[in-house]
Amino acid sequence: MIDLRLLREDPELIRASQRLRGESTELVDSLLRADEERRAATQRFEALRAEQRSIGKQVAKASGDERAALLARTKDLSQEVKAAEAANNEADQALRAAHLAVPNVVQGAPPGGEDDFIVLRTVGDLPEIEKPLDHLEIGEALRAIDTERGAKVSGSRFYFLTGVGALLQLGMLQLAIQQAVEHGFTPTITPTLVRPEAMEGTGYLGAHASEVYHLPADDLYLVGTSEVALAAYHSNEIIDLSNGPARFAGWSSCYRREAGSHGKDVRGILRVHQFDKVEMYSFCKPEDATEEHQRLLAMEEEMLAKVEIPYRVIDVAAGDLGTSAVRKFDCEAWVPSQSRYREVTSTSNTTTFQARRLNVRYRDEDGKPQTAATLNGTLATTRWLIPILENHQLPDGSVRVPKALQPFLGGREILEPSR
Incomplete structure (x- = not known):
């Protein structure tokens, strides 16, 4: 607030x-x-x-x-x-x-709505693929993605990751955790069910309530991001920020109802009800929040470079910001089958908005309690499999494995389709 x-x-x-x-x-x-x-x-x-x-x-x-x-x-x-x-x-x-x-107060974001973002930079060369297959065609040929059985078991927008698909996701998320640890983040496996005060404290029970799964019998909510649990981790506490920000990298499954997206991005695993993600979360002093925001963005770009996919960074317009954010940067990866960039990461500066709701404080130089600032950012998620498979596809239907991910797939450099 x-x-x-x-x-x-x-x-x-x-x-x-x-x-x-x-x-x-x-x-x-x-x-x-x-x-x-x-x-x-x-x-x-x-x-x-x-x-x-x-x-x-x-x-x-x-x-x-x-x-x-x-x-x-x-x-x-x-x-x-x-x-x-x-x-x-x-x-x-x-x-x-x-x-x-009342949402957080916008700071520095461009005016306008969803289509009024500003492109800050474009990184990487677009691959030259004459007739690109989409990620689902590639994934099915590799026996990596199975949406048919996902729908049979759980309904639309569910899927199985099998074989190399499971290994790719696990490798990508482990790579993200490794990078986070190298940069001083505390690796964390978070609860995926939280109390109402945690969900409300992060701003997800207002305009975004329709996106959230609720279990009425227990009055618990399924999180759409580990940001929720990480934000509430220090609720009603005074934390030590004397040595700089407290940084966490949370690994969790995430759940979203995708309300209002009927008929939108129904093919494949772009917009699904369940996925896995490594989310960065920082507690810092308010005066350090802008610098910390750039740090999280740099972390995201470092990961995208490791999986060798072209992307662009956009400054999200004010009308497309979430309730808690004062400013947000997205990284959008190139998707050859769609000939467009699609969002794969977001990092938001929420200043003191969430911490004030959750009563997270620190002591200033005079020992007086002050409200902390918080920030969040995606470090890797299931959706990344889409640009990884599509940008690294070869003419015969096989897929080149980015060098950073090869150790997680038994050293394999090429994934070949099942015959």
Whole structure:
């Protein structure tokens, strides 16, 4: 959630951010009203409580008519305090609801919607493939991907990775973990079921609630990214950032309902309900967040170079940012069968938005607790198999294995289709 002090000092800044996102400024006005009403309710409750305590002390010293008057006032005050406390609690709840509804304040992102991104750079040469097969044709020939049996067992948008397909994914994710460890990240295998406060704390129960799987009997949510569990890992804690950011690399299965994507990217494994991912997550001081964002982006580009696929880096427009992000960079890999770039990584700076919701703090130089900043970024995921298979395909249907992945496939340099 945003800093209420910023809202009080510069509400127009928050309204401008909402306009950049293409969202209603009424949410800002509602939050301002809720903040004012909560402060007024708190002041009344505290004033009545103070009067109640003062009269309590006076009664002990009073006598006669004065004592009777004080006792009568005490009786009236008791009801007033009870009503004021209820009003204060109600105002607190209204403020929290209004607070949760306002997205983070955009910082530096270009204006516009999904198609208004800015290309920052393009890396790598596009392969010359006369008639490229798509990843599913290649995967089926290699007996690496089986969507037919995935649908039979679990329904549409499910799949099996078998044989070299499983080895490719495991190798890619292990390569990502190795790189993360080399850069000082703590490798972490995270829970994939989380409590509502973890999901809400990361901003996934607002505009993105329709994407989330919920288990009502247990009131638990299946995560769409290990970001959720990693963000909540230090909830309600004061962490040590005196030696720099605390960095984690979380490996987990991820689940997304893909609500609203009916008929979109239904072929293959581009848009699926379940996949695996290694996600980077950093806790840092707010003043270090911009630099840390560039660090995560560099990590993603390093991994893409290792699997030898051409890509571009885009600065995502404000209207396409998630609730928590103030700025996001995507890496999009070239997909030969589609003659276009498709997203394979995202890294977002969420500043203090998630940490404020989850109460993650650190101590400043004066020892005073301050809200931490958080950032996240994809280091490898199942979707990467698409550009890996397609960009490294050979005319006879075989696939060249990127050198960095060869050790994970028994040293094989070429994957040959089953005859």
